[in-house]
Amino acid sequence: MATTGRVTLPIEQGMGDQLPGLLSRLGADAVRNSDGTWLPEITPQLGVKVYETYFPARGNQEFALAHLDARPRFYLMSERVTAPSAEPLAIDIMKGYYTLQVEPDQGDYQRWWEVIDRTTGEVVPVEGWSVTGEGSDVTVTIAEPVAFHVYTVSFLSWQVWDSTQMYNYTTNNWENDPTRVREIGYDVRHPEAWEFMMSSLRTWCEERPEVNVVRFTTFFYHFTLVFNDLGKEKYVDWFGYSASVSPLAMDAFEAEYGYKLRAEDFIDEGYYNNSFRVPTKVFRDWIDFQSRFVCARVKELVDIVHEFDKEALMFLGDTWMGTEPYGKYFAETGMDGVVGSVGSAATCRMISDIPGVKYTEGRFLPYFFPDVFKPGGDPLGEANESWLQARRAISRKPLDRIGYGGYLSLAVQFPDFMARIEQIANEFRSIHEVGHGHLAERSTIRVGVLNAWGELRKWQTHMVAHALWYKQIYSYLGVLESLAGLPFDLQFVSFEDAINGRLDDLDVVLNVGAAGTAFSGGDTWLDPELQGVLRRFVGNGGGLIGIGEPTAVLKGGAYFQLSDVLGVDKELGFSQSSDRYPVETPEHFITADLKGALDVGEGAGDIFATTRDTAILRLQNRSVELAANQAGEGRGVYIAGLPYSHDNARLLHRAIYWAADREADFDHQWIPSNPGVEVAVFEQAGKALVMNNLTGAASTTLTGRTSGLEGDGELRELQLDLEPMESRWIDLA
Amino acid sequence: MATTGRVTLPIEQGMGDQLPGLLSRLGADAVRNSDGTWLPEITPQLGVKVYETYFPARGNQEFALAHLDARPRFYLMSERVTAPSAEPLAIDIMKGYYTLQVEPDQGDYQRWWEVIDRTTGEVVPVEGWSVTGEGSDVTVTIAEPVAFHVYTVSFLSWQVWDSTQMYNYTTNNWENDPTRVREIGYDVRHPEAWEFMMSSLRTWCEERPEVNVVRFTTFFYHFTLVFNDLGKEKYVDWFGYSASVSPLAMDAFEAEYGYKLRAEDFIDEGYYNNSFRVPTKVFRDWIDFQSRFVCARVKELVDIVHEFDKEALMFLGDTWMGTEPYGKYFAETGMDGVVGSVGSAATCRMISDIPGVKYTEGRFLPYFFPDVFKPGGDPLGEANESWLQARRAISRKPLDRIGYGGYLSLAVQFPDFMARIEQIANEFRSIHEVGHGHLAERSTIRVGVLNAWGELRKWQTHMVAHALWYKQIYSYLGVLESLAGLPFDLQFVSFEDAINGRLDDLDVVLNVGAAGTAFSGGDTWLDPELQGVLRRFVGNGGGLIGIGEPTAVLKGGAYFQLSDVLGVDKELGFSQSSDRYPVETPEHFITADLKGALDVGEGAGDIFATTRDTAILRLQNRSVELAANQAGEGRGVYIAGLPYSHDNARLLHRAIYWAADREADFDHQWIPSNPGVEVAVFEQAGKALVMNNLTGAASTTLTGRTSGLEGDGELRELQLDLEPMESRWIDLA
Ligand SMILES: [Mg+2]
Ligand SMILES: [Mg+2]
Ligand SMILES: [Mg+2]
Incomplete structure (x- = not known):
């Protein structure tokens, strides 16, 4: 069933003759350049849509060098330094940072910097410390520290080098390429920079009549990506806003919100409001403030693109802060499409579920780069792995388009790979063609993932860097990965949403994550109203599935605050005096397809059943790994962790049916x-x-x-x- | 080298002829009866000391039945019950308890009982609930609960059955023995009970001129031992004071301390102030109050014993609350000796280190009972295991005496066992004889174990039931077990002691345990003064060894509050964004004798080095298991857990030398x-x-x-x- 369309192929100069044949073979209806490649002259004659990459906030070094005060900034924290005595304490604030990337911004430092006694949490008054040095050699001296207290300095700094370009530069050894410079960005808040961005885009569009799609990579504020003094990655948060700050923005925020921002609002004890932190009100306000501003400016750029009868396509990543696609303001940008890298079923759904755009596109793996397309490389294996993951997601909610990136000239040297992506393209299109615009049917069981972020971070929970493996996340990411290919209508619900009645639209709620994190909920669970909402939901027949350390915060004799619903709690050492006589119930609806052991990944420590009524479905080394509990009219299910596997996806599928009291429907x-x-x-x-x-x-x-x-x-x-x-x-x- | 003395043997009726030979073979200079055995008539002619067991607070059923108001009490908590609505909520307070052991004491319940909303922590006013039923069928009804809040009832109850006798009764199936009754105890606070105890002891002594040693088992208040509705152990805390309460005592407390006690002071959210909880001021006051009272009364009993020219020997356990031998008042009892069961090197030192008594005695394993002394049993193996453990401790600080318990008639059926304990007795005596009253030499490195309990619970940390294995303790108990046989002068120091200057007497401090527990310290570490005292200690050249989750409480960007000293911290999920590049240093002074892998038992989760300067000595699955850190003039060592093994004892020995900066002295x-x-x-x-x-x-x-x-x-x-x-x-x- 050979079909055409919905596929974007990277092309490059020097392959002119082969291109028509390749495009036809793959049914590609669009082409693009890649980082470091240029579209060949034949491009306009290929009869396909043409994408070209565009960077609004960097790339013109001349402008950047002429407007160093327009450089974006970071909020950064020094190392933690213990005062060995009450003598003046000198802190080298740049210790551990990369001078090629970071340079302290000493402008009005008494307003924007902060010195904090971390032992007490108290701010050291500005009269109590001084700044010496310049450039990247800056010392803060605390005149009268308290002996043996730990101090940090929070400082504003310039971004001397654009983070993504720096990553590409150092990764590809561009220091050996004399044509490469270290690109400096410019902050859209800066009035001249903004004027320059608009005029540059206009000129760029004028000069490129052959381009149909402007592929923005991305807009203004990079996710937090900081390098260490050895030039290696030091801090990465794909959701971080630490690089979106400036005095201009913070003053504008104060004018609008009526309160002053402090360095600590961004520094957050050195955790930088990463997405595992239960977000503060101030940080939520900042996201809202920046998103509104960024989306408004993006809209103006999109309008320019549309003026030239081109489409605007946003790459999901890199400089994407403020354009989070599930944010409140994103749809107002008028963006035509979003393209993102597909690293799993969950990241595929993260793209394909984006509302308010005309099309979504997934850039598949592997990228046509020499690290994989080399003798001994396995591009075919990587393509298969990527496709098997993505296909699960696509069968539930298809991307509109797929595509590849990199050097086509490399890929064509691997004929079995080219043959395979031809099959994949056809398989992908068949889902659209057979579906005729209808989605695959979903269970009537309505499922919600409950955490501090809700809809804003749909499919984006438990992620540090984009789609990378971390030890403390894989046991939870498997839940999302499973759900991305299961036939459920899935909502992402915040605690605030829950209190505002959103659970009424759900049959089963999942709370997934490590204690204290935004995904489990931390202190939020101390709110009796939130607890009440969940108990009422279950009391009315709903199901609660807790994975890892759900609802966990120690209070009033319980660690899992909804241990009464889940039927389990975690032993922290305080209740060891209570004897336990756990009995396993190995046969159960939930485990009916589980032939071997249950893989709970990192697990969740020592979990015990709180009553004899809890059915312990898996007990390992004296700890409950899987439990099912009838809680009044509703049901609770507990799973210690759920790394992705076929077995675990099936287990979750069944757990949801059981939690919804719908076992009878499952088998048919x-x-x-x-x-x-x-x-x-x-x-x-x-x-x-x-x-x-x-x-x-x-x-x-x-x-x-x-x-x-x-x-x-x-x-x-x-x-x-x-x-x-x-x-x-x-x-x- | 056959020697005599320092050995106590259990004897029994019907073995008259063999006894002189057996005593001589073992060099035994004392005999005793056991539970269920009686001394033979020949006893006075054996020429040895005679021990006999005595129970001051139970055993006279006639008195007990005539004074039911003298029964001891418990403070107990009901199950946690969730209100499914705002309708009246009935709580069956006895659910899960054993009616043969527990009967609610409804006397002045509005004063002594408490109903608590555990969701908010608020106490429900007494007008808001009522009690119905009688005997063991008692319901508390909350008139207007808040829907979906969790409630508990704290209630005072009678101890209808003595806990130890109940344990023996159910374990030995005495329900089939018509001569056995369910013994009821009597509370020494009750004036008639106290008069009765004194007069009974006097009569008992009068009637037993042949007895030289009154072996008290023990005194008045049992450790907390509660059974469930199936007659199985429900709650056990060898250090628990929940069974020491009475209105009389609480009123006396109030009169002396000037504040009212509440049920919650004992219930502690259902954790019952077990020794893993950081003790509250009220609970410390209670221990002090009861210990003073109990020790004063014990002194009066000891005086009676002395009047009859007998010695008073206390069995360490069972009804021992208030006579904790490292407590402030114990020495004032005038007790002649303490005997306890030796289950390990640490429990051996717990006995042999007791100050202020004339002698200590260890009752060795195995007990001469038919569970071991039967065909297929391995009494020899158990004797060897017990001796190897105890010998390490005895070589450092000898017990004055050893002994056995049970039925000698069983033991003599195992000649290889009898031959072995003859050797053991000689080996034990040789340590006394060669030492001539001097202890084995100790390193000049002074070592302290720092926790919330300090000296009071010397050698008693991380214990739930006496000497039993629990999953959450063995990785810490190994530290004590190692130290019990290492040549260090060991002190147990409380946080309060530390603040009061006790660290001046130490070279190396250990903080060992799980986060939040009394042994690690929990919130206590939020005190900047405590942190300062430790940092000053290390700043002056001291060593800090942290094991498990030392100094752990999340605040100010750190979880291990002394992460700067230890060089490591624990990842809770909030700092995953920080990149880490751990490098292992496999060769180090501390690991020089460790040939294989390091066994850290349960480990401590994900530990990371806080700086590049931390030497990571063992890294496993991306987590630091052993680290060494130079912290200014002093040193920090981190170990993720230390279950006892020969290798781990050696590792700790070396770690202490390294922490003290004394490596150069080690090898000689x-x-x-x-x-x-x-x-x-x-x-x-x-x-x-x-x-x-x-x-x-x-x-x-x-x-x-x-x-x-x-x-x-x-x-x-x-x-x-x-x-x-x-x-x-x-x-x-
Ligand atoms: Mg955890
Ligand atoms: Mg733990
Ligand atoms: Mg030193």
């Missing part, structure tokens, strides 16, 4: 007996897509109704033998 | 190359005891000075081949 919903296989039902088309997620062949039985997922048609049972990674359309009737 | 202190071997040096005797702690043969080299542990004599090097478990005296010169 086209559930494959083999957890390595998943099915997406397209009822309007009378078809279902059966996907073998395994890299080996898979056999499975499949039972469902001729009428679709939850209809009342006849029951059918199929026996299927699937090739490795195969997806197959079957007729429901 | 008669340190065996084989960590399974230890040496105790008796300088005055010019001898050293070399102990093979292994159950197999061991070869080792041994280097030391002819002048003893830290003298300046000549260096000698020996090569020793030791038999399994052998101890051997060598001449130093």
Whole structure:
């Protein structure tokens, strides 16, 4: 079934003859350049859409050097320094930072800098410390420290080098390339910079009639990315706003919100409001303030693009602070599309679920770069892995387009890879074609993920750097990864939303994460109103699934504040005196497809059942790893961790049905007996897509109704033998 | 080297002829009866001291039944009950309790009971709840609960059955023995009970001229031991004071201390002030109050014993609340000796280090009971294990006596066992004889264990039930077990002591335990003064060794409040954005004898180095398990956990030398190359005891000075081949 469209291919100079054939083979209807490649002259004759990359806030070094006061800034904290005595304490604030990236901004430092006694939390008055030195050699001296207290200096600094360009520069050894400079950015708040951004874009559009799509990479404020004194990454937060600050912005904030910002509002004890921190009101205000401003300015750039009859496409990442696509103001930008890197099913859904744009596009892996496309590299394997992950997500909520990046000239040297992405393109298009614009059917069980961020960070929970593995997140990310390919209508609900009645729209709520984090909720759970809302929800028949350390904060004799609903709590050492006689119930609806051991990843420590009524489904080394609890009319399920696996996705699928008290419906919903296989039902088309997620062949039985997922048609049972990674359309009737 | 004395043997009726021979073989100079055995008529003719067991606060059922108002009480908490609505909420307060043990005491319940909204922490006013029912069927009804809040009832209850006797009764199936009754205790606070206790003891002494030693088991208030509705242990805290309460005592307390006690002062959110909780001021006051009272009454009983020219010996355990032997008032009781069960080196030191008594005695394992002394049982193996553990402790600080318990008639059926305990008795006596009353030499490095309890709970940290294994304690108990056999002068120092200057007497401080517990310190570490005292100590050249989650409480950007000293902190999820580049330093003084992997038991989660200067000695799964940090003039060492093993004891030995900056002295202190071997040096005797702690043969080299542990004599090097478990005296010169 060869089809065309929905695919973007990177092209480059010197491949002119091959391009028409390649485009046709892949059915590509758009081309793009990449970092370090230029579109060939033949481009306008290819008969496809043309994308070109655009950087609004960097790239013109001449402007940047002429307006050093327009450079963006960071809020940074010095090392923690212990005063060894009451003698004056000198703190080298740049210790550990990279002088090529960071330079303290001494302008009005008494207003913007802060010295804090971290032992007491008290601010040292500005009269109590002084600044000496200049450039990147700056010392703060505390005149009369308290002996043995720990001090830090929070300081505003210039971004001397754009973080993304710096990353590319150091990663690709551009120091050996005399044509490369260290690019300096400019802050959109600066009036001249803003004027320059608008006029530059206009000129750029004028000069490029052949370009159909301006691919913004991205806009104004980089996520927090700071390097250390050895030029290696020191701090990375894909959601960080520490690089969005400036006195201009903070003054404007004060004028609007009526209160002064402090350095500590950004420094946050050195945690920099990373997304694991339960967000403060001030930080939420700042996100709102900057997002509103950034989106308004983005809209003006998009308007310019539209003036030239081009489309505006935003790359999701890099300089994206303020344009978070699930934010309140993003839709107002008028952006035509969003493109992002697909590293998993969850990141795929993060893109494909974005509301208010005409199209979404996923840039697939691998990037056509020499690190993979080399002798001994395995581009085919990486393409397969990426596709198997993304396909789960696409079958539930398709991207509108897919694409690749890098050097096409490298990829064509791997014919089996090219053949495979041709298949993938066709497989991808078939989902659109069979679906005819309808989504795959979803269970009527409405599921919500409850945390401090809610909708703003949809599909973006438990992430540090974009799509990278961290030890403390993978056991929770697996929940999102599982859900990204399961047939549920998923909402992301904040605690505030919950209090405002949003749970009324849900059947099952998930609270997932480590104690104290924004994803579990930390102190927020001390609010009796929040607890009450959840208990009422469960009291009315709802289901609560807690994973890791849900609702955890020590108070009143409980650590999991909803231990009464979940039927379990965590032992911190205080209740060891209570004897426990745990009995495992190995056979249960939730574990019916789990043949081997349950993999809870890092687990959650020592979990115990709070009553004899709690069904302990898995007990390991005296700790409960999986439990099911009838709590009045509703139900609680506890899982110690859920790294992604086929088995764990199936376990979660079942846990949701159990929590919703809907076990009876489960078996007739086209559930494959083999957890390595998943099915997406397209009822309007009378078809279902059966996907073998395994890299080996898979056999499975499949039972469902001729009428679709939850209809009342006849029951059918199929026996299927699937090739490795195969997806197959079957007729429901 | 056959010697005599210092050994107590249990004897029983029907063995008359064998006894003189057995006593002589073992060199026993004392005999005792056991639970359920009686001394034979020949006893006075054996020419040895005679012990007999005595229970002051139970045993006379006639008195008990005639004075039911003298029964001791418990403070207990109901289950946590969630109000499903605002309708009246009925709580069955006895749910989960054993009606044969517990009966609510409804006397003046409005004064002594408390209903608490655990969701808010607020007390429900007495007008807001009512009590119905009687006996053990009692309901508390909250008239107007807040829907979805969690409630508990704290209630005073009678102890209907003595906890120890109940344990023996149910364990030995005495319900089938018509001669057994369920014994009821009586509270020494009750004036008639006290009069009765004194007169009974006097009569008892009068009637037993043949008894030399009254073995009190123990006195008045049992540690907290509560059974569940199935008659199984529900709650056990060997240090618990929940069973020491009564209105009389609480009123007396109020009169003396000037403030009213509340139920919550004992209930403590359901944690019952167990020894892992950082003790409140009120609870400390209560311990002080009861200990003073109990010790005063004990003194009166001891005086009676002395009147009859008998000795008073206290069994350390059971009904021992208020007579904690490291407490302030214990020495004033005039007690002659303390006997306790030896379950490890640490419990051995817990007994042998008791100050102010004429002698200490360890009751060794195995007890001569049919569970071990049966076909297929391994009494010999248990005796060896017990002895290897105890010998380490005895070589540092000997017990004055050892003994056994149970049925001698069983033991004699195992001749190899009898031969072995004959050897053990001789080995034990040799330590006294060679030492001539001098202790083995100790390092001049003064070591302190710092926690909330200090001296009061010397050798008693991290214990739930006496000497039982718990998952959350073994990784810390290993520290005590190691120290019990290492040549250090060990002090137990409270945080208050530290603030009051006690660290001046120390060279190395250990802080050991799980976050939030009394042993780590919890919120206590928020006190800048405490932090300052420790930093000053290290600043002056001291060493701090943190094990597990030392100084842990989240504040000001750190979790380990002394992370600057330790060089490590724990990742709770908030600082994942900070990149880390840990490099292991596998070769170090501390790990020089560690051939295999480091066993940290349960570990402590994700530990990271806070600076590049921290030497990471062991890194496992991205987490630091062992680190060494130079902190100014002093040093910090971090260990993630230290379950007891020969290797870990050696590691701690070295860590202390390193922390004290005394590595140079280490090698010449008669340190065996084989960590399974230890040496105790008796300088005055010019001898050293070399102990093979292994159950197999061991070869080792041994280097030391002819002048003893830290003298300046000549260096000698020996090569020793030791038999399994052998101890051997060598001449130093
Ligand atoms: Mg955790
Ligand atoms: Mg812990
Ligand atoms: Mg020193």
